[in-house]
Structure formats: C-alpha cells, structure tokens
Amino acid sequence: LADLVIETFAAQSALLRCLAARQQPDSAAHEDAARICVAGAALRVDATARQLLPAIAEGDTLRTHLAALRRILKTPPLEAVQARRRLAAAAVSRRSYPFDA
Numbered sequence: 001l002a003d004l005v006i007e008t009f010a011a012q013s014a015l016l017r018c019l020a021a022r023q024q025p026d027s028a029a030h031e032d033a034a035r036i037c038v039a040g041a042a043l044r045v046d047a048t049a050r051q052l053l054p055a056i057a058e059g060d061t062l063r064t065h066l067a068a069l070r071r072i073l074k075t076p077p078l079e080a081v082q083a084r085r086r087l088a089a090a091a092v093s094r095r096s097y098p099f100d101a
Contacts, residue, residue, distance in 0.1 A: 003048050011041035021099075029090045029098050032083040039078040046073050 018034035021027050046069065053065050090098035 001052070004045055004052075007041040007045050007048070011038045014038060024100070026090065026098065026100075029087060032086050033099075035078055036080055036083050036087075039075065039080060042073050042075050 014034040014037035018027075018030045021030040024030070049069050050066070053062060053069070057065050087098060
C-alpha cells in the first residue's frame with residue numbers, strides 16, 4: 001500500500017507543479033514532465049494493485065476490484081518518447097536543469 005501512496009503523491013506533486021507553472025515561459029516543459037510522471041505512475045500503480053488485490057480479495061470480489069481498477073486507470077496513451085525528447089532538448093538548450101529551482 002505504501003508504494004501506491006508514494007506513486008499517487010508523486011503524480012499529484014508533478015500535476016500541481018505543472019499547474020503552478022502555467023504562467024511561466026517553460027510551461028510546455030512542465031506539462032511534458034507532468035504527463036510523463038503521471039503516465040508512469042499509473043502504470044506502476046496498476047502493476048502494484050494487480051499484485052496486491054489477489055492478496056485481499058478472491059472470486060467475484062476480486063473481479064469487481066480489477067474491473068474498478070481498469071476504469072480508474074483508463075488513460076489515453078502518451079507519446080512519451082517525443083515528450084522525453086522535448087525535455088532533453090530543453091535541458092540541452094539551457095545547459096542545465098530545464099526548470100527553475
């Protein structure tokens with residue numbers, strides 16, 4: 001359960017940082033970073049929950065929980081390669097971390 005909480009916290013933090021940076025000139029980089037973080041967290045939460053659920057439920061209850069998990073974590077696919085390339089290009093062009101400290 002701790003892994004699920006950690007992933008959720010990290011994804012929320014990335015999203016809040018993205019929302020706070022909307023007025024900054026590098027907001028596109030913040031959006032790319034948030035999308036990558038949230039998409040990765042969703043995949044890890046899904047994998048962790050699929051290992052955890054059989055330990056706490058079985059039969060119809062397990063199937064119901066797995067169906068709910070699929071609905072909750074239904075996310076559109078992310079073009080992560082392009083987003084990561086844009087982040088890398090931002091870091092190279094600044095010759096440093098692409099976000100203000």
